[in-house]
Amino acid sequence: MSMAENPPHTLLQVSNLRVSLPTARGWAEALRGVSLQMERGQTVGLIGESGCGKSLTALALMGLLPERARVSGSILLQGQELVGMSEPQLCRLRGARMGMIFQEPMTALNPLHPIWKQIAEPLRLHQNMSVSESKARALELLERVQLPRARERLEAYPHQLSGGQRQRVMISIALACRPDLLIADEPTTALDVTVQKEVLALIKQLVREEGVGLLLISHDLGLMQDHVDRVMVMYGGGVVESATTPELFAHRAHPYTRGLFAARPRLGLARGTRLTTIPGSLPELMDLPAGCAFSDRCSLAVADCLKIPPQAENISLQSPLQNLPAEPHRVSCPRWSLI
Amino acid sequence: MQVKNSVWRRALRHPSFVAGGAMVLLMVLCAMLSLFWSPYPVGDIDIPNKLASPSAAHWLGTDSLGRDIGSLLWVGSQNSLLVGFIAVGIGLGVGVPLGLLASARRGWVEEVIMRAADFTFAFPALLSAIMLTAIYGPGLVVSIVAIGIFNIPVFARISRGAANSVWSRDFTAAAKAAGKGPLAITMAHVLPNIASVLIVQATTQFAIAILAEAALSYLGLGTQPPQPSWGRMLNEAQSQMFQAPMLAVYPGVAIAMAVLGLNLLGDGLRDVLDPRLARQR
Numbered sequence: 001m002s003m004a005e006n007p008p009h010t011l012l013q014v015s016n017l018r019v020s021l022p023t024a025r026g027w028a029e030a031l032r033g034v035s036l037q038m039e040r041g042q043t044v045g046l047i048g049e050s051g052c053g054k055s056l057t058a059l060a061l062m063g064l065l066p067e068r069a070r071v072s073g074s075i076l077l078q079g080q081e082l083v084g085m086s087e088p089q090l091c092r093l094r095g096a097r098m099g100m101i102f103q104e105p106m107t108a109l110n111p112l113h114p115i116w117k118q119i120a121e122p123l124r125l126h127q128n129m130s131v132s133e134s135k136a137r138a139l140e141l142l143e144r145v146q147l148p149r150a151r152e153r154l155e156a157y158p159h160q161l162s163g164g165q166r167q168r169v170m171i172s173i174a175l176a177c178r179p180d181l182l183i184a185d186e187p188t189t190a191l192d193v194t195v196q197k198e199v200l201a202l203i204k205q206l207v208r209e210e211g212v213g214l215l216l217i218s219h220d221l222g223l224m225q226d227h228v229d230r231v232m233v234m235y236g237g238g239v240v241e242s243a244t245t246p247e248l249f250a251h252r253a254h255p256y257t258r259g260l261f262a263a264r265p266r267l268g269l270a271r272g273t274r275l276t277t278i279p280g281s282l283p284e285l286m287d288l289p290a291g292c293a294f295s296d297r298c299s300l301a302v303a304d305c306l307k308i309p310p311q312a313e314n315i316s317l318q319s320p321l322q323n324l325p326a327e328p329h330r331v332s333c334p335r336w337s338l339i
Numbered sequence: 340m341q342v343k344n345s346v347w348r349r350a351l352r353h354p355s356f357v358a359g360g361a362m363v364l365l366m367v368l369c370a371m372l373s374l375f376w377s378p379y380p381v382g383d384i385d386i387p388n389k390l391a392s393p394s395a396a397h398w399l400g401t402d403s404l405g406r407d408i409g410s411l412l413w414v415g416s417q418n419s420l421l422v423g424f425i426a427v428g429i430g431l432g433v434g435v436p437l438g439l440l441a442s443a444r445r446g447w448v449e450e451v452i453m454r455a456a457d458f459t460f461a462f463p464a465l466l467s468a469i470m471l472t473a474i475y476g477p478g479l480v481v482s483i484v485a486i487g488i489f490n491i492p493v494f495a496r497i498s499r500g501a502a503n504s505v506w507s508r509d510f511t512a513a514a515k516a517a518g519k520g521p522l523a524i525t526m527a528h529v530l531p532n533i534a535s536v537l538i539v540q541a542t543t544q545f546a547i548a549i550l551a552e553a554a555l556s557y558l559g560l561g562t563q564p565p566q567p568s569w570g571r572m573l574n575e576a577q578s579q580m581f582q583a584p585m586l587a588v589y590p591g592v593a594i595a596m597a598v599l600g601l602n603l604l605g606d607g608l609r610d611v612l613d614p615r616l617a618r619q620r
Contacts, residue, residue, distance in 0.1 A: 095518030
């Protein structure tokens with residue numbers, strides 16, 4: 001803990017995080033060396049198709065992986081190592097220094113408790129607040145997340161609120177103890193498009209005001225463009241490309257990222273145009289190629305791609321002036337330049 | 340608050356809840372009153388008046404020793420309730436924590452607990468009760484414990500199953516993400532969500548316990564004389580089946596009413612406490 005007092009610690013530093021999960025066919029490598037870095041007030045987006053390891057990364061950060069999972073690598077939260085930390089220690093961190101917003105606000109609240117109790121829970125747990133203090137703070141938080149008529153709604157049960165309102169409650173729970181790191185796992189997937197925008201704008205505003213680091217997980221490219229500073233593209237349990245958002249949207253290098261962007265519907269496409277798709281589908285974890293995970297679906301792949309795992313390399317597509325060393329553009333593909 | 344009120348309102352409109360509740364309430368009142376007062380002391384033997392027909396003095400007549408049947412039934416309800424409460428209490432008190440532990444820990448802990456429950460379950464309840472009485476001698480306490488032990492795997496299984504379904508819901512994951520430990524989540528989230536299932540099961544097990552006690556006492560392995568018991572009354576009535584058939588009918592009806600009342604109450608509670616119905620306004 002004494003380490004945390006030294007100021008210049010990166011908020012979150014994940015290096016070479018590997019997770020294996022037991023399956024009927026043996027151990028499956030679900031995360032294959034994920035690395036990421038985040039500062040306070042920064043927003044990082046994780047993007048990729050289902051099963052690429054986005055949510056698993058979030059669970060690993062929270063220490064909520066299944067008990068039998070094998071984890072190696074390092075997760076440093078302000079200099080404090082989370083990998084291998086005991087469960088009681090992790091319990092003290094969860095909710096206090098890292099909060100999580102879940103995908104499904106309909107089911108992530110307990111139907112039997114009024115909402116203020118659920119917001120008060122982490123406060124009473126981590127900050128030893130009394131019932132009345134925590135209730136007052138719950139009201140403050142509900143006002144922060146702009147829940148209309150917050151005072152009357154303290155005693156409301158989850159089923160009396162709409163989806164967007166419930167997600168606001170979830171956000172206030174995640175932020176109750178002023179965490180340093182906020183993880184939002186597809187926070188708006190279950191919401192209407194109009195409500196999505198409001199909720200994301202709210203999250204973004206709170207992140208800015210509270211100075212927390214936000215890890216936003218989504219499969220929605222458009223959402224990334226508007227809401228995060230940096231995007232990391234995941235495929236087959238690894239990060240294939242990461243760059244600042246404007247950089248990535250301007251110059252995508254990895255063949256998978258290009259495929260992802262090409263598959264996106266756009267305004268102005270001629271009627272009847274078929275969207276480009278990436279051939280094949282994400283193989284099961286057990287069946288991923290030994291080399292580059294994407295090699296069997298990649299149009300640029302050569303024989304070596306199937307055998308040799310690619311190393312992430314810094315690339316420079318922009319003028320050197322804009323390409324700051326702190327925010328490098330990294331790609332895990334030796335053949336990225338062969339467009 | 341609103342939720343609780345609406346549960347009551349729905350309960351009082353539910354026919355089987357009302358009927359079952361009334362029958363059970365009647366039985367409980369009988370048992371409580373009988374602690375202080377009964378029409379005749381149950382130990383009073385009146386040989387000249389044996390096997391009397393119903394009369395103003397003895398509403399339901401007398402048995403082969405001249406004891407007042409009404410009083411025996413009246414006081415016998417104590418016995419049935421005592422057995423039911425304690426046996427269900429043992430089942431709840433031991434079985435539910437085991438089931439919750441299995442569900443919260445999973446892995447080998449769950450395997451061990453559930454296989455042990457299967458093992459206990461594999462013995463028919465009455466047979467294991469007879470085995471226990473063979474070892475420790477017949478008596479009320481032994482029969483209550485035997486019935487209670489039989490209840491443990493029932494509650495362990497049902498609470499584990501219901502708890503597993505609660506654990507798979509997102510709000511327990513959210514509670515974990517908020518830093519709650521498994522014990523705190525079990526108490527705050529799992530237990531309240533499975534309470535209705537347990538309450539319903541408890542009424543059913545209560546009825547089964549009453550039947551089991553009657554069966555054991557009928558076999559002479561449960562309640563011992565002179566403590567009156569509905570099961571023993573059946574046993575004693577057996578030898579006068581042809582002289583006084585009604586002697587067997589009265590305790591039989593009492594047992595049937597108690598079991599019917601509890602089952603109706605359980606059915607009613609199942610409907611009333613169903614959270615899906617509670618949502619509808």
